[in-house]
Amino acid sequence: MTSARSIQNPGRRDLIAAALAAGALSYPIRALAAAYPARTITLVSPFVAGGPNDIVGRIIAESLKDALKQPVLVDNVTGAGGLVGTRKVLVGPSDGYTLLIGAAYLVTAPHLYKAATFDPAQDLIPLSPPIESSLVFVSAEHTDLKSLIESAKKSGKPIRLASPGAGTLSHLGGEMLRLAANAPLVHIPYRGIGPAMTDVMGGHADLLIDGVSSSLPQIRDGRLRALAVPDEQRNSLLPDAPTTAQLGWPSVKVRAWNAIFAKAGTPADIVELLTTEITKVVNRPEITSELKKRGLDPSPLAAAAFKQRLAVETAHWKSVVQSAKITLE
Numbered sequence: 001m002t003s004a005r006s007i008q009n010p011g012r013r014d015l016i017a018a019a020l021a022a023g024a025l026s027y028p029i030r031a032l033a034a035a036y037p038a039r040t041i042t043l044v045s046p047f048v049a050g051g052p053n054d055i056v057g058r059i060i061a062e063s064l065k066d067a068l069k070q071p072v073l074v075d076n077v078t079g080a081g082g083l084v085g086t087r088k089v090l091v092g093p094s095d096g097y098t099l100l101i102g103a104a105y106l107v108t109a110p111h112l113y114k115a116a117t118f119d120p121a122q123d124l125i126p127l128s129p130p131i132e133s134s135l136v137f138v139s140a141e142h143t144d145l146k147s148l149i150e151s152a153k154k155s156g157k158p159i160r161l162a163s164p165g166a167g168t169l170s171h172l173g174g175e176m177l178r179l180a181a182n183a184p185l186v187h188i189p190y191r192g193i194g195p196a197m198t199d200v201m202g203g204h205a206d207l208l209i210d211g212v213s214s215s216l217p218q219i220r221d222g223r224l225r226a227l228a229v230p231d232e233q234r235n236s237l238l239p240d241a242p243t244t245a246q247l248g249w250p251s252v253k254v255r256a257w258n259a260i261f262a263k264a265g266t267p268a269d270i271v272e273l274l275t276t277e278i279t280k281v282v283n284r285p286e287i288t289s290e291l292k293k294r295g296l297d298p299s300p301l302a303a304a305a306f307k308q309r310l311a312v313e314t315a316h317w318k319s320v321v322q323s324a325k326i327t328l329e
Contacts, residue, residue, distance in 0.1 A: 036096055036270050040071040043260065045101045046085025048192065049076050052213050055294060056131050056258040057101040063281040074101070081105055081167050083116055090118055094265035096274060100124065102261045104169055107313040111321040112167040112328045121311040123264050125271055126303040128278045130257035133296050134212045134235045135173060138224040140201045145227040146247050148206065149183045158186040162205035164193040167328050170209040172317070173230055173254040175324035180249040200224070211256055212237055213295030230254040237295055257299075259306065275303050 043061055047053045054076065061072040077085035082105040089100040102124065109116035118124075142148045152159045163170035166189040178185045188205055190196035193214060200208045201223050208215075212235055218224040219238070226241040230252045234243055244252040260278055262271060281287055282298050291298060301309065 036267075036273065037068050037070045039097065040073060041068065041096070042098050043072060043074045043101050044085045044089050044098060045074050045076050046078060046082035046105075047076070047103070048078055051193065052133055052211055052256065052294075052296060053101050053103050053258050055213070056291070056296065057260075059287060059290060060128070060260065060278060060281055063284065063287060064277060067277045067281065080115065081109060081113070081165060083109060083113065086118065089261070089263055090123060092263065094263045094267075096262055096266050096270040098263075099127065099274075100261040100263075101258060103258050104256050104313075105167075107310060108167065108169070108172060108317045108321070110314065111318045112326065119314070120261075121307060121314060124261040125264055125266060126259055126306045126310070127262055127271065127274045128260040128282055128303055129299045129301050130259045130306055130309075131282065131291060131296050131298050132255050132257045134229050134231055135169065135209050135254050135256060136212050136215055136219075136229050136235070136238060136241060137177075137227040138200065138208050138210055138215050138219065139206060139227055140224055141203055142206060142227065143225055145207075148227070149181050152184050153182075156184075158184040159207055160188055160205040161185045162188050162190060162196040162200050162208045164196050165189050165191065167326070169254055169256055170196075172320060172324070172326070173209040173252070174207070175326060176230070176252045176254065176320060177244070177249065179323060180244075180252050197224075209254070211295065216295055235295075258296075259303075279303065 043057045045054050045057045054074065057074045061074050065072040077088050082103065086100060089098055092098045106120040110118065137145055148159060161174040163174065165171070171187060171189065174185055174187060177183055190199070193210060196208055197210065197218065199205045201218065209230065215224060216237060219226050226238045228244055228247055229235050229238060229241050230244045232243060232245050232253060234241065244250070262274065288298055
């Protein structure tokens with residue numbers, strides 16, 4: 001009798017209906033996660049092919065397809081300094097089939113562009129440790145960064161700083177140098193690293209901050225000179241290049257990184273599977289060796305700890321942007 005009265009109770013019926021509805025909604029998510037992956041996975045790279053972001057994505061994709069038994073494709077969705085590709089992931093479903101090959105723009109863009117309304121620490125889930133890469137100040141006509149700055153101060157002729165675009169790490173690193181060394185820098189943004197590097201090699205610009213991975217061939221064949229690395233330690237691929245700390249500017253520290261992300265809300269077991277398999281791929285000796293040859297260095301930082309670092313870096317770059325008074329549309 002008690003059971004019958006409970007079922008006939010309207011409040012009780014509402015609770016049962018709500019529980020059944022919740023179960024019905026969660027069942028497809030559980031079923032999806034259990035069957036994952038059942039089709040092609042896309043890694044969205046928000047930059048052009050050939051750069052560090054694209055290189056990292058393709059190296060990981062090639063090995064990940066064997067681990068997951070499904071095709072893993074890299075899709076270059078470019079524009080707006082990485083924001084177009086990022087938006088494609090953020091407006092899509094949280095199902096683990098469309099992932100992002102993100103980079104340091106994720107922690108700088110929210111302070112530079114009104115359109116960058118995301119918070120990387122809240123809206124994205126890291127699936128891999130950051131794969132880091134050093135940057136380097138390069139020039140075709142100059143051999144010493146400190147002498148270049150002192151000469152420019154005396155002559156009153158500004159240093160022409162090329163970058164692959166406004167708001168990039170190259171641009172922001174130059175602004176950090178300007179503040180730390182009181183350097184008379186004039187920023188010249190280009191449409192990508194290719195045109196910027198071409199003008200530096202042609203003597204139309206004095207200085208460029210580029211990734212070691214992409215500038216190394218030009219340094220080795222003598223078309224560019226490595227003047228300094230914006231870091232605390234020298235780069236093993238450029239042992240003769242001093243650090244900015246050694247030159248007296250320890251605050252000028254810029255490192256690039258790339259990592260794989262899923263959209264927040266992706267089922268936990270899919271996140272766990274992807275994190276495990278991607279980390280295995282990155283830690284394979286042959287993959288690590290291939291990355292290091294390209295100037296890319298897998299970090300020992302776990303994906304979960306990387307999430308905390310994102311919040312720290314976001315706050316750091318907010319301070320840099322405000323100090324340099326950089327405003328972009």
